Amino acid sequence: MSDRREGRQAPRAARGVLWVLVLSAAVLLAATALAQALVWVMG
Amino acid sequence: MSIILRPGADDLRLIGFYLGKVLLGLGLVLFVPAVVALSFAEWNDATAFVIGASACLIVGGLTDARLATRRPLTWAHGMVIVALAWLLGAVFAAIPLYLTGRFSDPLAALFEAMSALTTTGMSVIHDLDHTSLSMDTYRHLLQFAGGQGIVIVVLSLFAAGGARIASLYVSEGREDHILPSFVRTSRFIFKVAATFLVTMTAALFVALLTAGFAPGRAFYHAINLFFSSFDTGGFSVMQTSMIYYHSLAVEVVVMVTMLAGTMSFALHFALWNRDPREVLRHLETRTLAITTTAFFTIICFGLLRAGTYDATEPLIRKGFFTLISAVSSTGHQVNVGTTYLTDWGTLAPAALVGAMAIGGMASSTAGGIKGMRVGLAAKTLVHDIRRILLPESALVVTTYHAGKRRILRDDTARAATTLLLLFIATYLVGAVVALAYGQWDITETLFEAVSVGSNIGISIGVVSPEMPSALMATYTVMMWLGRLEFVAVFALAGYLFSLARGRARG
Numbered sequence: 001m002s003d004r005r006e007g008r009q010a011p012r013a014a015r016g017v018l019w020v021l022v023l024s025a026a027v028l029l030a031a032t033a034l035a036q037a038l039v040w041v042m043g
Numbered sequence: 044m045s046i047i048l049r050p051g052a053d054d055l056r057l058i059g060f061y062l063g064k065v066l067l068g069l070g071l072v073l074f075v076p077a078v079v080a081l082s083f084a085e086w087n088d089a090t091a092f093v094i095g096a097s098a099c100l101i102v103g104g105l106t107d108a109r110l111a112t113r114r115p116l117t118w119a120h121g122m123v124i125v126a127l128a129w130l131l132g133a134v135f136a137a138i139p140l141y142l143t144g145r146f147s148d149p150l151a152a153l154f155e156a157m158s159a160l161t162t163t164g165m166s167v168i169h170d171l172d173h174t175s176l177s178m179d180t181y182r183h184l185l186q187f188a189g190g191q192g193i194v195i196v197v198l199s200l201f202a203a204g205g206a207r208i209a210s211l212y213v214s215e216g217r218e219d220h221i222l223p224s225f226v227r228t229s230r231f232i233f234k235v236a237a238t239f240l241v242t243m244t245a246a247l248f249v250a251l252l253t254a255g256f257a258p259g260r261a262f263y264h265a266i267n268l269f270f271s272s273f274d275t276g277g278f279s280v281m282q283t284s285m286i287y288y289h290s291l292a293v294e295v296v297v298m299v300t301m302l303a304g305t306m307s308f309a310l311h312f313a314l315w316n317r318d319p320r321e322v323l324r325h326l327e328t329r330t331l332a333i334t335t336t337a338f339f340t341i342i343c344f345g346l347l348r349a350g351t352y353d354a355t356e357p358l359i360r361k362g363f364f365t366l367i368s369a370v371s372s373t374g375h376q377v378n379v380g381t382t383y384l385t386d387w388g389t390l391a392p393a394a395l396v397g398a399m400a401i402g403g404m405a406s407s408t409a410g411g412i413k414g415m416r417v418g419l420a421a422k423t424l425v426h427d428i429r430r431i432l433l434p435e436s437a438l439v440v441t442t443y444h445a446g447k448r449r450i451l452r453d454d455t456a457r458a459a460t461t462l463l464l465l466f467i468a469t470y471l472v473g474a475v476v477a478l479a480y481g482q483w484d485i486t487e488t489l490f491e492a493v494s495v496g497s498n499i500g501i502s503i504g505v506v507s508p509e510m511p512s513a514l515m516a517t518y519t520v521m522m523w524l525g526r527l528e529f530v531a532v533f534a535l536a537g538y539l540f541s542l543a544r545g546r547a548r549g
Contacts, residue, residue, distance in 0.1 A: 012316070013238040013315065015317065016235065016238065016314045016315040017238060019314040019319055020299065020302065020303045020306065020311075020314065021299065023302070023319075023322065024298065024299040024302050024303075027302065028298070028359075028363075030336075031339060031363045032359055034336070034339060034340065034343065035339075035343050035355045035358040035362070035363070038340070038344060038347060038358075039343075039347065039353070039354060039355050042348070043353060
């Protein structure tokens with residue numbers, strides 16, 4: 001990786017945290033949808 | 044027949060020198076709880092932490108002064124140092140724990156220290172709810188030190204140059220070279236940790252305030268929760284772990300923190316550099332997505348069929364949270380341990396055991412077999428089946444994505460399956476040792492053995508301050524083996540053998 005890509009730490013860090021939040025939200029939503037579907041099917 | 048050479052005095056001097064650096068680092072860590080203890084007039088604990096810090100600094104300082112060397116490290120040295128660092132680190136970390144008087148005997152203190160440094164999170168402390176602030180700080184800080192790789196941290200800070208610590212880095216089980224220099228890689232790892240420390244502690248602080256905590260207590264719980272969640276440790280300030288908080292907001296933030304902690308630093312690097320597609324393409328992400336979906340389906344099916352829960356909310360807050368706690372190898376609990384045995388039926392705990400065995404991602408603080416190895420083992424199986432089905436003359440090539448498109452090589456496949464088998468053998472040994480006592484059945488012993496061997500920390504009730512000493516010792520070794528993924532420990536055993544039986548040099 002070039003040094004240039006290591007520059008501007010704050011925006012990179014914010015981007016990293018934001019992506020983790022987006023991925024976590026997607027995981028939680030998918031799990032909720034799966035649980036809801038199983039409750040409907042088996043309930 | 045190859046000749047085994049006995050390591051010379053120079054080799055032992057080199058190993059001793061770097062182990063001294065580790066002890067110096069541990070001594071510095073011990074200063075934090077010592078200052079907390081002095082600030083809050085916890086005199087008994089302050090004495091214990093000052094004695095512990097002094098022991099580390101004296102021994103570390105002496106080795107630094109007497110064994111100083113500029114000889115470069117070899118792979119063998121690196122492996123032996125890593126294996127001994129976790130062992131010696133646990134022994135020295137256990138000194139202040141035992142001196143506080145909250146552990147039955149020195150072995151219990153060693154178990155707790157190893158549990159912290161390997162980010163397992165099993166605890167045998169007496170009366171956790173009434174421990175001092177400094178003791179909580181120390182236990183959680185130890186997890187942070189262990190999780191971030193105490194060896195690479197200490198050596199990055201003290202060693203003269205990056206290249207000299209290269210061999211240590213790889214034997215920690217972190218195989219990805221995110222950046223060309225190890226010191227720069229270490230800095231990136233700490234930048235990620237520091238970023239999440241600020242953001243997630245702030246989020247937890249707000250969540251705890253809304254749950255009714257006073258600001259001081261909210262901050263204290265938030266920072267400890269961050270340490271134990273991001274470093275996938277699972278220690279808790281309260282005996283009842285996450286049940287204590289009764290807060291959906293806290294559970295959600297902890298879940299996000301656990302997911303961030305179990306994500307490999309290579310994927311963090313991709314996200315920091317505008318490459319989120321790497322996360323979706325990576326073999327490890329895909330493997331964990333498939334296995335976690337399958338395990339959650341089984342858990343929901345099992346819990347609904349057993350009549351444990353009948354709505355979505357408890358399936359998420361109890362079932363999914365526990366699954367993420369297992370997959371990330373954190374070990375935070377939203378259920379009392381015996382619930383898995385009495386209320387969860389048979390399917391759901393079995394799925395949980397499977398998730399704990401696999402654990403999280405390589406190149407993270409997570410434990411277990413790791414999604415990467417399971418993915419590679421599955422690819423190997425498909426590769427072999429294709430080779431059987433296709434004509435003998437056909438060239439069978441299997442590829443996978445991990446940073447870039449890679450060809451599945453025989454040595455990669457063999458390494459993944461060997462480690463997988465070693466983990467399974469360790470789980471079975473742990474289960475059999477516990478079974479020998481006749482106090483627990485196979486479900487309980489296997490559950491606990493997988494949780495210990497994978498450095499998870501979810502307990503079904505076998506681990507307690509009153510557990511038999513031999514079992515406690517077995518679990519301590521299992522945590523050490525699991526954290527170092529066997530290789531460094533085997534290297535240490537080989538080194539000891541060559542010390543005893545090898546031929547003298549020259």
